[in-house]
Amino acid sequence: MIATLDGPLALSAIRDALSRRVAAWETSTLADADLVLTTLECALASRESIVGER
Structure with a gap:
């Protein structure tokens, strides 16, 4: 959770x-x-676009 002026935001990252x-x-x-x-x-x-460029 990240506190912002508009309220808390949940962050998900891989x-x-x-x-x-x-x-x-x-x-x-x-x-x-x-x-x-x-x-x-x-x-x-994003992985598919990288694999497609090879």
């Missing part, structure tokens, strides 16, 4: 285990499964 870079991150007013799934979908989409 980090690549090998490169240690943040693969995706999302914020939401609710810390729920939808936040985690959205973050995972973004990470997978």
Whole structure:
């Protein structure tokens, strides 16, 4: 949770285990499964675009 002037925000981030870079991150007013799934979908989409460039 991150405190902001508009209220708390939940942060979800996925980090690549090998490169240690943040693969995706999302914020939401609710810390729920939808936040985690959205973050995972973004990470997978960014991975697919990198694999497609090879």
